[in-house]
Amino acid sequence: MTLFVEPPSSAEYDGDHRAPAAGEPHQRTKNVKAIELPKAYDPKDFEDRIYAMWKDGGHFEPKDNGEGKDPFVIVIPPPNVTGVLHMGHGLNNSLQDILIRYWRMKGRPTLWVPGTDHAGIATQNVVERRLKEKGLGRHDLGREKFLEETWKVKEEHHGIITKQLEKIGASCDWSRERFTMDEGLSEAVREVFVTLYERDLLYKGEYLVNWCPSCGTALADDEVDHEEKTGGLWEIRYPLSDGSGELVVATTRPETMFGDSAVAVHPEDDRYKHLIGKTVRLPLCGRDVPVIADAYVDREFGTGCLKITPAHDPNDFEIGNRHKLERISVMNGDGTMSAATPEFIQGMKAKDARKRTVEELEAQGFLVSHKEHVHQVGHCYRCSTVVEPYLSDQWFVRMQPLAEKALAAWRKGDITFYPKKWENTYRHWLENIRDWCISRQIWWGHRIPAWTCASCGELHVERQDPTQCKKCGSEELRRDPDVLDTWFSSWLWPFSTLGWPEKTPDLSKFYPTTSLVTGYDIIFFWVARMIMAGLEFMGEVPFKDIYITGLVRDKKGRKMSKSLGNGIDPLDVVDTYGADAMKFTLAYLSAQGEDIPMDMDTTKIGSKFANKIWNATRFILMNLEGRQLGDAKTCEKSLADRWILHRLNEAVKTVASAMDAYRFDEMSHAVYEFFWNDYCDWYVECAKGGLYGDDEAEKDRTATMLIAVLEEALRLMHPFLPFITEEIWSKLPGTREALIGTSYPEADSSREDAAAEAAFKTLSDLVRGVRTLRSEFTIAPAKQVKVRVECTSEGKGVMDGSESIAAMLVRSDDFAFLEEGESTDGSLAVVIPGYTVHVFIKDLIDVDAALARFRKSLDKTLKLIEGKKKKLSNENFVSRAPEDIIAKEKAALAEMEDTAQRSAAYLTALEG
RNA sequence: GGGCGGAUAGCUCAGCUGGUUAGAGUACCGGUCUUACACACCGGUGGUCCAGGGUUCGAAUCCCUGUCCGCCCACCA
DSSP states (O other), X not given: OOSSOOOOSSOSOOOSSOOOOTTOSOGGGSBOOOOOOOSSOOGGGTHHHHHHHHHHTTTTSOOOOSSOOOOEEEEOOOOBTTSOOOHHHHHHHHHHHHHHHHHHHTTOOEEEEOEEBOOHHHHHHHHHHHHHHTTOOHHHHOHHHHHHHHHHHHHXXXXXXXXXXXXXXXXXXXXXXXXXXXXXXXXXXXXHHHHHHHTTOEEEEEEEXXXXXXXXXXXXXXXXXXXXXXXXXXXXXXXXXXXXXXXXEEESOGGGGGGOOEEEEOTTOTTTGGGTTOEEEOTTTOOEEEEEEOTTSOTTSTTSEEEEOTTTOHHHHHHXXXXXXXXXXXXXXXXXXXXTSOTTTTTOBHHHHHHHHHHHHHHTTOEEEEEEEEEEEEEETTTOOBOEEEEEEEEEEOOHHHHHHHHHHHHTTSOEEESTTHHHHHHHHHHTOOOEEOEESSSSSOBOOEEEETTTOOEEEOSSXXXXXXXXXXXXXXXXXXXXXXXXXXXXXXXXXXXXXXXXXXXXXXXXXXXXXXXXXXXIIIIIHHHHHIIIIISSOSOSEEEXXXXXXXXXXXXXXXXXXXXXXXXXXXXHHOHHHHHHHHHHHOOTTOOEEOOGGGGHHHHHHHHHHHHHHHHHHHTOTTOBOOOTTTSOOOHHHHHHHHHHHHHHHHHHHHHHTTOHHHHHHHHHIIIIIIIIIIIIHHHHHHHHSSOHHHHHHHHHHHHHHHHHHHHHHTTTSHHHHHHHHHHSSSOOOOGGGSOOOOOOGGGOOHHHHHHHHHHHHXXXXXXXXXXXTTOOTTOOOEEEEEEOTTTTTTTTTOHHHHHHHHTOSEEEEOOTTOOOTTOEEEEETTEEXXXXXXXXXXXXXXXXXXXXXXXXXXXXXXXHHHHHHOHHHHHHSOHHHHHHHHHHHHHHHHHHHHHHHHHHHHHO
16 A cells, blocks of 8 residues: 555646646656645635546546446436426535545445436426417427427527536536436337236326326325315205205315215214115206215214215225215316306316305305315426316326335345434335326326227337227227326436347446435435336345435525525526535535535635635645655654644544545534644644745655645545646645546555554643633734743653654743653643653743632542543442443543643642 | 424534533624635624423433423324
């Protein structure tokens, strides 16, 4: 394992900024020219240029370096071509890009397949809305012309979406881009439809579907949003046909009474038992319907009598099936009352018809009561129109057999959700699966490959368009006018994009894919169905890991929505702060897939971090002039060097484990803390000592190490902030290949250095202690102070060699170890484990205040000591707690007692 | 009606298989333009970890009960 990157031999990337000095084959060992970075970090200066460099350089295509590593593959959740990307896309594409870049650098053949979804109803609605502005409907144009218009909209939006993904920095392989309605995917859809039909997993039947009168199409169950609404509950008198009495039914929808086929009562309801088998006469239309018994009826609700309208209520539909009742549709496809209703409401919308019917019932004395009633009302998820249960001929997929396989695969551990909690959601849905209505009465989408013979009615479902009826030979075949639900192509996405049903090299190499990154709102719509399709048609799950992201919300925790106007546009974010800032911020905030509250300002987290990286680099580059850079692997190491390498190694390990667990917050925190707190705040500060001195060799050595650690830090951070790291990388001395294509840092046990960690902690404790003292007594930062360090037996040697650095960091022009017998008069002490640090500032401060402060901190320590002692004298603890814990407690106690003792002694001396 | 999740500093949240003196960012207070960064640096204030019970030597962490919030699913006319 190499310690640092080898200086690359050839310039693969020659940016337009850094000019390597002519004729310098290996700048590492030569005098370095001053390299200037623009003073301000401005992502606009380079993000577009770098993206083009990556793309044109073929860096997004999978590379097989022959190491036999497993490919890492993601298929993008295809954005709809209805519009532009929103923050949710910003989030999931940023996270996908982090995974992709990480594994690419790790050497796996890495592929990210981009693409877009035709989004059936949604896109059709966009086009219809445009037509409406011109006063036109889709039928004015006709199917063909309408589709032409829709393709135009698709092209328009597709271009925008692609551009946006590039802006975000998504490193997907554009040479493999797909669209759900392109030729290959359409073939996959057809193959699947026919295969399902052949396997008896597909059927056509009259069924009560969710109907959107505005879109004019059936909707799947999940495409209906339920909302609580206050409506009415009416009780209506249904007289018995024989005039011997009446039944009172309760209904929320009086206008559907003309479609009633029965009145049901509970079979054991003593009030009505004797009426079962008789008939009642429907008011206003005079039709006789039977009184039937069905256990579904709740005796407690309303009057205990339920009017049965099989064509307009899902439950009634079921009951109707059980009792073989007639289905009478009282509504047309556009939501108006049909010819099956009395003339006074024909052609009216349901709402008006309801009012009119109630008036009529009241006028004729059939209305018993009316009260308000709160219930769930379904709305179309695309256009929010109230959805009607509607009787029609539709195609369905039999889901039960598919769901069983999907459940089995999960139980076997073939798929894993991150975070795990979503597995419940997945399981619950699959265990309660219903058949999937896949036909849609719109034009934009995959046309159903089914033909009916006009003369004999034979149904043909085929791979090739039939020309002749296979039963009667008639050439008059009528194709089903409907198209498929948009998800019917989406559920094939992981293999259709790789070429299926063809047996392409990509398919065999990259299927199954590795990870899926998506939001929890489409676990049912999409994730579960992809798993079912993958198992059914490929015999294997489509991906192994499913990372479910949270939802990006506004600062108040509300969903971002157009109507609230509280959304932020990822492109605005990129424009203001840069793609790196957005990506880093989102990852940083992605805790366990929890929702992410953010606004424009939140992005400063990433933006400030990028700025920090920029400036740290600028500082280092400023100090390179004339330096002879050596080999960081072999050069002598200072304490700070050993410490930073140890810290770097820890960060590398944390990122690796966080990456395996899809903990984006953890990995980004790790790189953030390493670079900012360790590298900038301490390491670079320490390096200033070496850099500003007179020792040329030490200057060279310091610069060598600074650059070497920076280089590796850039590689470490690249997946999270790809643009700025690439830009900076290209400016470092030495010609080099693009960062995107280099290797990712690996954990290196030879860098583990507990001694350096401990020694550096002592150093930083000392520095912090003195700084706190200075700050509390407002000693001017520029004021140099005298310091004498007295060490205890434990402290011996730990600080040796760090004196000059410590002196610089605490601003002391007279810093030394305390000589035997040397006076400490005029000093105040900072007591840390191993050392008592005497700071000679007594004449500069209020001694009483200092004493009070000292006493306060001592009291705190004493209290802790008391607690620890109590714990350690507890029989139960000592006998039951594990040994290492006890040892740890003892050590902590000893250390505290030592400092407390020295503090107390010091305090006494000070007071005396 | 069923299921899931959340409640930790003023705010937004980490705290993973129980062992810290409970952390970060931000806000706040004080000080610094210290030859990279004021998008910065240095220091500081701030917490009955929702309530109550239990398990344990030890609970923010595990279990139970309750309260409050959020989400998903569900056909009560």
